[in-house]
Amino acid sequence: MSAPEGPAVSLRAVRKVYGTGSAEVAALRSVDADFGRGTFTAVMGPSGSGKSTLLQIAAGLDRPTAGEVLLAGHDLAKLSETKLTLLRRDRIGFVFQAFNLLPSLTAELNVGLPLRLAGRKPKRKAVLEALGAVGLADRAGHRPAQLSGGQQQRVAIARALIARPEVVFADEPTGALDSASGRQVLGILRDLVDRERLTVIMVTHDPLAASFSDRVVFLADGQVTGELTEPTAEAVAARMTRLEAPS
Numbered sequence: 603m604s605a606p607e608g609p610a611v612s613l614r615a616v617r618k619v620y621g622t623g624s625a626e627v628a629a630l631r632s633v634d635a636d637f638g639r640g641t642f643t644a645v646m647g648p649s650g651s652g653k654s655t656l657l658q659i660a661a662g663l664d665r666p667t668a669g670e671v672l673l674a675g676h677d678l679a680k681l682s683e684t685k686l687t688l689l690r691r692d693r694i695g696f697v698f699q700a701f702n703l704l705p706s707l708t709a710e711l712n713v714g715l716p717l718r719l720a721g722r723k724p725k726r727k728a729v730l731e732a733l734g735a736v737g738l739a740d741r742a743g744h745r746p747a748q749l750s751g752g753q754q755q756r757v758a759i760a761r762a763l764i765a766r767p768e769v770v771f772a773d774e775p776t777g778a779l780d781s782a783s784g785r786q787v788l789g790i791l792r793d794l795v796d797r798e799r800l801t802v803i804m805v806t807h808d809p810l811a812a813s814f815s816d817r818v819v820f821l822a823d824g825q826v827t828g829e830l831t832e833p834t835a836e837a838v839a840a841r842m843t844r845l846e847a848p849s
């Protein structure tokens with residue numbers, strides 16, 4: 603009998619405190635959240651509400667002060683640094699606001715880089731397929747400076763997908779893009795969720811970006827304050843206005 607399918611990522615009573623003594627900041631107070639496999643979740647909230655901290659901790663890039671993070675069936679607190687590094691390398695993809703491509707490498711070499719860093723030789727066919735999946739099969743030989751911002755972000759998505767991760771964490775992936783390029787990038791993420799059952803967890807400030815997700819989780823002052831399923835940009839914007847209003 604196969605094991606019941608749990609969420610791709612779960613946070614249980616997660617607390618994160620930066621600094622000590624009078625400099626102490628509780629970035630996350632007590633966060634419980636589940637991110638189902640094959641779902642697209644947007645994380646939103648006012649500046650300083652803890653969104654990036656939540657993403658870093660859920661992705662195993664940082665450890666919580668207290669609480670539990672389960673990722674791909676593993677309790678991250680029980681993993682050594684080496685095992686955590688391997689889990690991040692093999693099961694997780696990252697997409698950032700600043701595309702973080704290496705300027706001297708072509709799109710093809712940038713996409714293959716995670717495999718090369720892991721000591722594996724990337725297969726040309728797989729790299730070209732990943733570039734094809736983001737509509738850039740004809741740009742394999744171009745360096746980042748020869749690509750638009752939207753195209754660079756799509757190369758970054760192809761790079762995040764090359765190791766066939768289960769979960770992709772995206773921190774403001776459209777923050778540096780014009781709205782048409784942003785929509786194209788979001789459409790690609792949406793499509794990967796629908797067709798490949800990828801799990802996407804995305805921090806964004808943009809209600810339109812959030813409307814591509816299945817669910818928006820709202821944070822305020824280090825706590826989850828609510829969620830919205832099948833979000834429209836208007837409903838998200840209205841909720842954000844309420845969260846950002848001075849109390």
Ligand SMILES: Nc1ncnc2c1ncn2[C@@H]1O[C@H](COP(=O)(O)OP(=O)(O)OP(=O)(O)O)[C@@H](O)[C@H]1O
Nearest residue numbers: 620621627629647648649650651652653654655656
């Ligand atoms: N390394 C750090 N050291 C000390 N405090 C930190 C650190 N990182 C974040 N913080 C604090 O933790 C809180 C949450 O920060 P976080 O970056 O997670 O918020 P955010 O919602 O992503 O904000 P923004 O939308 O402005 O990027 C803030 O008060 C921030 O100042």
